[in-house]
Amino acid sequence: MITLTIAGSDSGGGAGIQADIKTFQELGVFGTSVITALTAQNTLGVHGIFPTTVQFVEAQLKAVLEDFNVTAIKTGMLFNSEIIECVAATLKNRGLPLIVDPVMIAKGGASLLQQESIQALKNKLLPIATVCTPNIPEAEVISGRSIHTEQELFLAAQDIISLGVQCVVMKGGHLAGDKAIDAVFIKGEVPFVLETNRFETKHTHGTGCTFSAALTAEIAKGKSLQEAVLEAKKFVHLAISNPLNIGHGFGPTNHFVYRQLEGKCDVVCH
Numbered sequence: 411m412i413t414l415t416i417a418g419s420d421s422g423g424g425a426g427i428q429a430d431i432k433t434f435q436e437l438g439v440f441g442t443s444v445i446t447a448l449t450a451q452n453t454l455g456v457h458g459i460f461p462t463t464v465q466f467v468e469a470q471l472k473a474v475l476e477d478f479n480v481t482a483i484k485t486g487m488l489f490n491s492e493i494i495e496c497v498a499a500t501l502k503n504r505g506l507p508l509i510v511d512p513v514m515i516a517k518g519g520a521s522l523l524q525q526e527s528i529q530a531l532k533n534k535l536l537p538i539a540t541v542c543t544p545n546i547p548e549a550e551v552i553s554g555r556s557i558h559t560e561q562e563l564f565l566a567a568q569d570i571i572s573l574g575v576q577c578v579v580m581k582g583g584h585l586a587g588d589k590a591i592d593a594v595f596i597k598g599e600v601p602f603v604l605e606t607n608r609f610e611t612k613h614t615h616g617t618g619c620t621f622s623a624a625l626t627a628e629i630a631k632g633k634s635l636q637e638a639v640l641e642a643k644k645f646v647h648l649a650i651s652n653p654l655n656i657g658h659g660f661g662p663t664n665h666f667v668y669r670q671l672e673g674k675c676d677v678v679c680h
């Protein structure tokens with residue numbers, strides 16, 4: 411199986427392209443990549459961003475797609491509307507599963523998506539996406555709704571589905587409480603929740619990228635959306651709860667442990 415990630419490079423290796431490729435590898439799929447921006451980044455923060463030209467994003471997309479039989483694609487940091495429009499125009503009508511992780515702001519506060527790009531994300535990319543995996547602040551920006559209650563979460567998910575997405579996974583990593591809860595909304599089906607214990611750690615750099623990459627790998631292998639989100643939740647939970655403790659700030663997660671533990675992880679689904 412071959413997957414493609416279209417995202418930014420994290421020189422610190424914990425998020426972006428690097429997290430995606432490591433996750434693909436551990437889940438037994440071959441990862442290819444299109445780099446939208448270089449970030450000078452480590453566990454202490456983002457120190458610089460150097461975006462790729464749209465022409466070079468297009469050249470990378472063409473190089474990968476004309477040679478490889480890609481079976482699922484994910485997007486991460488897309489940085490500006492030109493890049494979003496180029497990616498959407500290239501992927502439109504290809505009929506490939508597309509997982510959009512609408513990356514906006516790094517945990518340290520750096521902006522990874524220009525403000526003017528929200529419309530392009532909503533009008534060009536999400537209408538051709540299979541799955542969208544926002545955290546709560548990202549879901550608020552996309553839906554234009556503040557989310558404080560279960561009802562507001564449900565309405566925001568419906569707003570995102572109405573843009574054309576088949577499935578929305580609302581990631582609850584940023585919420586308070588002793589559980590890490592994600593709400594899964596699949597068009598026409600009863601919503602469900604995936605729940606694990608929240609692991610107390612500051613080493614959660616790249617959790618969103620890792621989750622969406624695992625989801626992409628499982629979809630590439632032919633799993634159903636329900637099975638794929640469950641496996642992705644196991645992958646990211648094991649990666650968070652077995653920290654590597656590297657770097658001087660908010661460190662990366664552990665991409666190796668899922669295979670070492672043969673994916674054994676308790677996730678409650680209700």
Ligand SMILES: Nc1ncnc2c1ncn2[C@@H]1O[C@H](COP(=O)(O)OP(=O)(O)OP(=O)(O)O)[C@@H](O)[C@H]1O
Nearest residue numbers: 545581582583584590591608609616617618619621
């Ligand atoms: N401390 C934690 N313990 C267990 N699971 C967690 C923890 N923090 C996040 N998760 C899980 O990790 C996954 C990613 O969620 P999160 O909300 O952190 O994404 P994100 O904000 O997009 O991440 P990023 O900062 O990489 O953009 C979700 O499945 C979430 O429930």
Ligand SMILES: Cc1ncc(CO)c(N)n1
Nearest residue numbers: 418419425426487516616
């Ligand atoms: C390149 C990149 N993509 C995504 C994130 C979000 O975790 C990050 N910090 N850096």
